Amino acid sequence: MAGVMDSVDQRTQLVGQNRMELLLFRLGGRQLYGINVFKVKEVLQCPPLNAIPGRSSVVRGVAHIRGGTLPIMDMNQAIGRNPLAEIDKCFVIITEYNRSAQGFLVRAVERIVNMNWGDIHPPPTGAGKEHYLTAVTEVDGQLVEIIDVEKILAEVSPARESISEGIVGQGIADRVIEKYVLIVDDSSIARKQIQRVVEAMGIRTVLKKDGAEALEYLQGLLSAGKHPHDDLILIICDIEMPEMDGYTFTAEVRNNSALKDLHIILHTSLSGVFNEAMVKKVGANDFLAKFHPDELASRVSEHILAAGDSHLLK
Structure with missing residues (x-):
């Protein structure tokens, strides 16, 4: 899996060309999902997890990785499905969103594909308001769903949205x-x-x-x-x-x-x-x-x- 991520740091040349790269992965079934490579720091076999009291059910535990402690969230459970089984055989995608690092538990990681943003489309209008998709695309004739990770994070650990006193000037x-x-x-x-x-x-x-x-x-x-x-x-x-x-x-x-x-x-x-x-x-x-x-x-x-x-x- 290290080979998949070896060239992540070299991909900034795509920026400004309306292009991006998706890391494809699977959860509990055949459906393919994608996440922007620019948000991925590392992919690894799921390490031992330690339970933490009072955690959200989506957080399967915390892992000690590279000298730090990261929450590991079950991506399948986060989008309203059953928790992934046999997590020792799963993978963790370590990402950086909103100034913090976190890990997402997935069943399998496939490969990286180079995409044009013009080929990535908003979710179908009939998907409803409660879906967890931010976009969809197609790779080799198969639908790829891009999950709204910010929605997951907002539900698991809501961000403060109020403005502190004195920040906004008078008038x-x-x-x-x-x-x-x-x-x-x-x-x-x-x-x-x-x-x-x-x-x-x-x-x-x-x-x-x-x-x-x-x-x-x-x-x-x-x-x-x-x-x-x-x-x-x-x-x-x-x-x-x-x-x-x-x-x-x-x-x-x-x-x-x-x-x-x-x-x-x-x-x-x-x-x-x-x-x-x-x-x-x-x-x-x-x-x-x-x-x-x-x-x-x-x-x-x-x-x-x-x-x-x-x-x-x-």
Whole structure:
């Protein structure tokens, strides 16, 4: 399995080309699942697990790995199915999401495939609201389901979503009356987390589920004779999304003379392997690792205050 992960650190050249790589794995049956390689730190045979009191049932235990202690979550159980049996024969995918490392127990790990984000699509509309999918794709004629890991983590260990006192300056909301923030993220959980923070600041929001949908929205405003600068304060955009990733979305915005000056914050759970050079290359204004409500609110406040009497506040 080490061979599968040997070249993970060399894959940053895919960034900015609307491409990504999926690590394919299986849970309790024949269905294939995928996870972005950029979020994977290591794959290993499941080590001995130690039970911890008061744990969520999804957490099968903790493991001592590379000098640290990591919670190991049963991916099959996390999406509402039976716990995986014979865990000593299972594998653990160690990931880094939202500034912390965690392990996900899976039945088997298959291989890495190179994909274009354009070939990765949002879940079917008939999937309902309670599904755990963030996207789907097809590999060698077989459906691959990409699980919304942020949804799992939010259920197992909910993040604080309230803003600490004193973070938001006085009168911030008064400066942006009738204006809004555009939130772009494929995870419904992540969209809601960001939305709650921004709206707690007294600012309206518009939500889009991927870069393609957000770009179409902005182009639609232009076609209707409206300039996004008139009402749009800034854009908070995830990086990895189906159809069009955040890098490509940012580059498309910068290449449009009518949109190029929009303020874009790339807000992503790819904190451990993020390529800061790509942020500069595509022209994003800022980068923020998910998810910390105080830092998010602070960055939004800073931009509003820095705008002063510019077009944002007229």
